[in-house]
Amino acid sequence: MTVQSTTPPREGLSHRVADPLLTEFDYQVEQIDGVLPKDLTGTLYRIGPGKHQVGDTLLRNIFDGDGMVSQFTLDGRTVHFRNRYVRTPHYQHGQTSNRIRYRGIGTQIPGGPLANFLRLPANMANTNLAHHGGELLALWELGKPYRLDPDTLDTLGEHDFDGRLGYLGAFSAHPKWDPVTGEMFNFGLDLLPTPRIRCYRVARSRVLTPLASVPMLDLVWNHDFALTPNHMVFVLDPIQPNLRKIGLATHSLVDSLDFRRKKGTRFLLVPRAGGTPRIVEHEALLHFHLTNAYEDGTDTVIDLVRYSNWDELRAGTNAFNNPRLPDSRLMRYRITPTGRVIEQELAPYSVEFPQYDWRRSTLQHRYTYLTGRTTPTPLHNTVLKIDHNTGETDGFDFGDSSVGEPLFVPRSPTTGEDEGWLLLLNHRLAEHRSQLVILDAQNLDRGPLTTAWLSHHIPWGFHGTFTHRIAKPGAPLPQRSELPTR
Numbered sequence: 001m002t003v004q005s006t007t008p009p010r011e012g013l014s015h016r017v018a019d020p021l022l023t024e025f026d027y028q029v030e031q032i033d034g035v036l037p038k039d040l041t042g043t044l045y046r047i048g049p050g051k052h053q054v055g056d057t058l059l060r061n062i063f064d065g066d067g068m069v070s071q072f073t074l075d076g077r078t079v080h081f082r083n084r085y086v087r088t089p090h091y092q093h094g095q096t097s098n099r100i101r102y103r104g105i106g107t108q109i110p111g112g113p114l115a116n117f118l119r120l121p122a123n124m125a126n127t128n129l130a131h132h133g134g135e136l137l138a139l140w141e142l143g144k145p146y147r148l149d150p151d152t153l154d155t156l157g158e159h160d161f162d163g164r165l166g167y168l169g170a171f172s173a174h175p176k177w178d179p180v181t182g183e184m185f186n187f188g189l190d191l192l193p194t195p196r197i198r199c200y201r202v203a204r205s206r207v208l209t210p211l212a213s214v215p216m217l218d219l220v221w222n223h224d225f226a227l228t229p230n231h232m233v234f235v236l237d238p239i240q241p242n243l244r245k246i247g248l249a250t251h252s253l254v255d256s257l258d259f260r261r262k263k264g265t266r267f268l269l270v271p272r273a274g275g276t277p278r279i280v281e282h283e284a285l286l287h288f289h290l291t292n293a294y295e296d297g298t299d300t301v302i303d304l305v306r307y308s309n310w311d312e313l314r315a316g317t318n319a320f321n322n323p324r325l326p327d328s329r330l331m332r333y334r335i336t337p338t339g340r341v342i343e344q345e346l347a348p349y350s351v352e353f354p355q356y357d358w359r360r361s362t363l364q365h366r367y368t369y370l371t372g373r374t375t376p377t378p379l380h381n382t383v384l385k386i387d388h389n390t391g392e393t394d395g396f397d398f399g400d401s402s403v404g405e406p407l408f409v410p411r412s413p414t415t416g417e418d419e420g421w422l423l424l425l426n427h428r429l430a431e432h433r434s435q436l437v438i439l440d441a442q443n444l445d446r447g448p449l450t451t452a453w454l455s456h457h458i459p460w461g462f463h464g465t466f467t468h469r470i471a472k473p474g475a476p477l478p479q480r481s482e483l484p485t486r
């Protein structure tokens with residue numbers, strides 16, 4: 001392994017990665033170390049909870065913060081920064097009140113079970129962004145997407161694809177794209193009237209078509225999926241609601257989930273062309289994120305980040321002001337036609353936020369990019385790249401830092417896999433400021449090509465997307481006929 005490092009993490013440093021950012025900025029970034037690649041033009045969008053509070057009242061779970069979008073506009077010479085909160089009812093309420101009015105994923109409304117009975121969690125629009133057909137959507141897995149103006153980040157309202165989403169409108173936070181057709185695939189966990197996984201395809205023209213509706217009476221919770229040329233692939237871990245706790249509303253939704261190891265995990269392969277889903281049983285796994293999936297002959301191959309301890313994982317989410325990532329591993333699962341599952345550990349490091357060259361979606365990918373740690377820290381401070389052909393790991397250790405999901409941007413549409421840049425947000429803990437960092441994906445160990453310093457921090461967040469379209473506040477919104485997907 002080759003991992004270059006900067007300064008080592010300081011022992012016992014209390015990080016402030018979840019401090020709120022209450023100001024909405026709009027400025028040209030002045031402090032830029034290194035050189036901006038002149039061919040790297042477009043807009044990077046990142047999202048995460050910007051504040052975990054209603055007025056001055058603090059919320060307890062990292063999933064319960066109001067969604068805040070960060071926009072970095074790159075024209076090859078300059079970096080422009082803008083951030084805006086998604087104007088959800090929860091956000092609007094918290095601007096004028098200190099009273100918790102909406103139930104969260106991990107936050108109860110004060111007043112005991114009666115105050116929470118039959119209340120679904122509020123849509124925080126804080127988990128991921130999708131740029132599809134010229135539209136920018138803020139995603140949250142149990143509710144409808146919010147449409148945002150990709151230039152100004154103004155909230156345009158909830159979006160239900162002309163009424164085609166399921167009853168509750170759930171549209172998960174991890175859509176996937178077919179690189180050939182440009183179609184976006186996604187699912188929603190529809191809890192009412194009967195629990196099911198609804199699978200969707202969204203054409204480049206933004207028209208949504210329901211693909212399948214798979215009954216799921218055991219109600220397992222699921223965050224992500226992967227796409228192959230023929231299937232939508234789900235890995236359904238035995239994370240199930242305790243019906244007594246849910247029914248009586250005595251606990252938050254997070255605290256009502258149990259990990260039932262004996263039940264095992266199911267690989268669910270839903271045919272994209274319709275037909276009966278295939279189910280393969282396996283020992284219990286625990287994960288949030290998949291990297292990619294592909295077909296290798298008659299086998300299906302799936303990569304994911306596996307955790308081992310549910311209690312640690314849940315406790316990490318319930319400590320909003322001190323988020324921490326338990327130990328994990330990047331794993332590969334090969335499913336044979338007979339239903340045999342072959343498991344392989346891909347690297348001996350704790351990792352999260354797996355990314356790859358999206359042009360390899362549905363196809364075998366050679367490289368995975370992740371956040372990770374090579375020394376004991378509560379959060380990740382290293383960007384890693386694993387070469388699945390050689391098994392080698394490269395990376396760069398940012399030391400006294402908290403590193404966010406690395407997104408790969410190819411140098412041009414025709415360059416090969418890994419020929420491009422990694423873009424990530426890095427929170428420098430001592431300075432309490434965040435940076436947009438650009439690295440050469442093929443030379444991670446040389447460190448950043450560019451470090452654009454913000455004048456403030458960006459709270460610990462989740463996911464994002466990049467488009468070569470350069471945001472221009474005041475420009476007319478893209479029309480359906482323009483059909484860009486990235």
Ligand SMILES: [Fe+2]
Pocket residue numbers: 127173174223288289462463
């Ligand atoms: Fe996620």
